[in-house]
Amino acid sequence: MAQNVIMDEAFERRKSGIGIRMTILYSIIYGGFVVLSVFQPTWMGARALLGLNLAVAYGLGLIVIAIIFALVYNHLCRVPATGAATRSRSASGPQAGQEEG
Amino acid sequence: MAIVVFIMFVILVLAVSVHTNRRSRSVDGYYVANSSVHWGVNGVAFAGGYLSVASFLGICGLIAFFGYDGFLYSIGFLAGWIVALFVIAEPMKRRGTFTFPDALNRTFKRPGIQLAAGLSVLVVSLFYLVPQMVGAGVLVEPLLGIPHYWGVIIVGSVVILIVAGGGMTSTTYVQFFNGGLLLLFAGILTVAVLLRGVNTAELSVEEGVAGLERYRYQEVAAEFGEENLRVDLPGAEVVGRHAVVDRHTGAESLVLYRVSRLIPASVDAGGGYTANIKGRTPNFSAADGTSSGLGVHWTVEQVDGQPYVRIEDWWRLNTNADGTHRLVETQFRAVLPDGTVLVNGAPEGASNRLRQMGGISEIPEAYGESTGPVDPLRLLSVFADRSTVVERPRSVAFNTEAGERVTVHYAEPVAGSVFMRPGLMFPLEPQAGEPSITTLLNRLNFISLMLALFLGTSALPHILIRYYTVPSADAARKSTIVAIAGIGLFYIFTMYLGVGAVTSGALNPETSNMSAPLLARSFGEVLFAMISGIAFTTVLATVSGLIMAASGAVAHDLLPNLLRRDVSDNTKVLAGRIVAVLVGIIGIVLGIAFRGMNVSFLVGWAFAVAASANLPALLLILFWKKATAQGIIASILVGIVAAVGLILLSPDMWARYGLDPTTAPMPINQPGIVSIPLSFLVLVVVSLLTAKKEPAPAAA
Known part of the structure; x- marks a missing residue:
């Protein structure tokens, strides 16, 4: 039981770490889009990919990348078999937060 | 339905x-x-x-x-x-x-x-x-x-x-x-x-399948005489002018002329008159506009035994590369001092409303007049082409000396390559004569x-x-x-x-x-x-x-x-x-x-208030162990006050108060760049200042 709780905490930390890293990565891609739009708006009109200009390709790319990141994150956050029971008990219903507190 | x-x-x-x-x-x-x-x-x-x-x-x-x-x-x-x-x-x-x-x-x-x-x-x-x-x-x-x-x-x-x-x-x-x-x-x-x-061939009707025939706006020759502008329209006389002046260069970026002109009319069943004005057929009473309380904005005249309606409408001046001038027809709505509304120089009503706008006037030559059905990438590619021309709706509002509130709507041709990149709503490139600030x-x-x-x-x-x-x-x-x-x-x-x-x-x-x-x-x-x-x-x-x-x-x-x-x-x-x-x-x-305000624009403000008030507290309480209760409270309150305060002092709100937007204390409309970092900063500073007075957290 105690071992499961420790594994769960480690798993939560791992998930949190993955989430922060993916947020930073996405922020960099998003920041690049904003910087290009602000300082080189004419570049955004240049042809870039599949006949699309850079503005459209980058903009649609940001949306598609967000969806891909979400799916990858979900895959990485699948509950390990050993921790599943503990987690399902510790987060079941509106009282979950109070129990943990 | x-x-x-x-x-x-x-x-x-x-x-x-x-x-x-x-x-x-x-x-x-x-x-x-x-x-x-x-x-x-x-x-x-x-x-x-x-x-x-x-x-x-x-x-x-x-x-x-x-x-x-x-x-x-x-x-x-x-x-x-x-x-x-x-x-x-x-x-x-x-x-x-x-x-x-x-x-x-x-x-x-x-x-x-x-x-x-x-x-x-x-x-x-x-x-x-x-x-x-x-x-x-x-x-x-x-x-x-x-x-x-x-x-x-x-x-x-x-x-x-x-x-x-x-x-x-x-x-x-x-x-x-x-x-x-x-x-x-x-x-x-x-x-x-x-x-x-995408096609340049005009759709046959507007306002849905049961709409009215599309209208092609007139463009006529105009010549500057010694005293006034001469316009190539029946019985035309220029009776007013309005110019939009670029506040940086002082140049006139848009010039509108008010033209009084005759339009052929016919007698309707009620003894009044109807005339075709921009594809609509408004009704005019037998008497002139004065008797119906509309002032003298339209009159009925007889020329060679035929009835004509004289109206006044607004035209946009185009100057060609060779120095010649042309006037392009616009649409407008005018609210008179007594509250009466005119649309395109005639009384507003079910038979006389503003027409719909937009459209594509040119697409790459390879497609002729129409691309026909296209795949998703091709559509965006055609739209972003530099030879595509989009007829973007624009409007300008002003008051005349007679106290009318006039809003003129006109189409501005824009190249697809410009339409499909940032810049039309957020002017990010330096404009001519614009100060660097x-x-x-x-x-x-x-x-x-x-x-x-x-x-x-x-x-x-x-x-x-x-x-x-x-x-x-x-x-x-x-x-x-x-x-x-x-x-x-x-x-x-x-x-x-x-x-x-x-x-x-x-x-x-x-x-x-x-x-x-x-x-x-x-x-x-x-x-x-x-x-x-x-x-x-x-x-x-x-x-x-x-x-x-x-x-x-x-x-x-x-x-x-x-x-x-x-x-x-x-x-x-x-x-x-x-x-x-x-x-x-x-x-x-x-x-x-x-x-009257665009809903996405207003939502932008809501996001700024949410990000300023809530996000610093949410993030730092999850990921910064030194956050204190006082820091959290101060961050939330400062975030709300800063974001809402800056919005209330912004140029857009200044215009809403009836003041000159250029004199607004907050020079930009979006507060987030100030209020979000400020909220984070307040949380960190107050937490550090109150850290020793804070009891240990109840739980991690």
Whole structure:
């Protein structure tokens, strides 16, 4: 039981770490889009990919990348078999937060 | 048909509310739907609640009127979900029970945190409510043929019934229903746009299949004489002039002439006259305009025994490269000092309204007049081509010496390569003669907006409460992923709806917010009815979520802490229902007051307030161990005051007060770039200053 709780905490930390890293990565891609739009708006009109200009390709790319990141994150956050029971008990219903507190 | 669909949707959502009433009598049932919603349903409900009229009506309209800049909202609105998924979703579920202030207060258990966070939820909800209500009025006005304020009142009343009746359960199912319909019909409309393609051959009719013949605006030669401009029109005389002066260069960037001219008329059955004015056939009484109280804005004259109507209308001056001049016909609406309204020089009425605008005048030669059906990438490629010319609707408003308020609408040809990159709404490149400080402020305004959109999503109260309607943290994460997929797909559709709307030439020059329904009407009345009905449920879904969040904040977070005693569950539910009614009424009043502003623009402000007030507290309490209760409270309060204060001092609000926007104390419209870092800074500084006085946290 105690071992499961420790594994769960480690798993939560791992998930949190993955989430922060993916947020930073996405922020960099998003920041690049904003910087290009602000300082080189004419570049955004240049042809870039599949006949699309850079503005459209980058903009649609940001949306598609967000969806891909979400799916990858979900895959990485699948509950390990050993921790599943503990987690399902510790987060079941509106009282979950109070129990943990 | 649109009215039938509208009524059907109202009956449906009210039936859901009645059906779920029984399940909303307990506190858990009313506020979090007993935390028993399936993650798939919750994910679609996330999308249905988040995809507000700002996304559906606002973005489509902004893309149609301002090109790519409208799509920036789509990108920002979706990107914000990354923060929500990776950083906020699961910790929020694990820490909270009913509301976002619960989660914030779990570590310190201080009434001050609960009060500050509850206040923040209330403020952000009200800011977000305004654009939804404005959108509701815009939608219902043409749909039911009733005034804007009645639209706002109807929507407000229905939402109050949904929330006060069925609480979170009915809100969830209304949002689920709306999310599914939005995705389905935005997809159908996108396919229709792709099948139509891009064409320069004018569509045969406007205003739907039962509309009127399209009108080709006149362009006539004009020559400057010794005293005045001579215009090549029957009986024409220039009687007025208005110029828009560039405030940096002093040059006249737009020159309009008021031309008095004769138009052939015919006698109608009532003994009055009718004349063809811009393809419409308004009626004129037998006497001249003076006797009907309209002043002398039109008269009936006899020339060679034939009746003519003399009207005055506004024309735009075009100067060709060879120095010759031409006048191009525009449309206009004039409100006379006595309140009478003229449209294009004739009395406004059912037979004389402004015409729709937009259209494509040129596409790459290889396609001839039409591309025919195109694939999704080809459509955007054609649109972004430098040889494509988009007829973008523009307008300018001014007062004449006679005290008339005139708004002139005209088409501005824009190259596709310019239309499909940033710049038309946010002028990011230095303009001729523009001081470098203006360029800098324009850029800061843009960065500020994109920052607020990115950071605001995960701090919106009506999004945060949805993490508590699912049974576990895993379900919270999965439902967020469903939301990202659905919302992302929808935002890709918005690009096609926007360019499709301008291609269809079906834009209402007076409001960008109606672009999506009018695009649908260009395909027929059935699609128009469905899209209008869905836009209406979109308002209901978002507003019910917002009112639910506000209701929870007052009844669960503010009330017990202000009364300083525990409140029974029954009282909490009763208080929640009463607050839902009160917030709904406030939303109705604000929705009427802010009529005429673009809904996406207004939503940008709500995101800025949410990101400033809530996000620093949320992030630092999760990831910074030195955060103290005082730091959290100070950050929330400073975030609210700074964001709201800067908005009230912004150029747009200055213009709304009737003042010169260039004298506004806050030089940019978007406050996020100042208020978000300030809120973070305050949290860190106050936490460090109060760290030693703070007792150890109750739990990590």
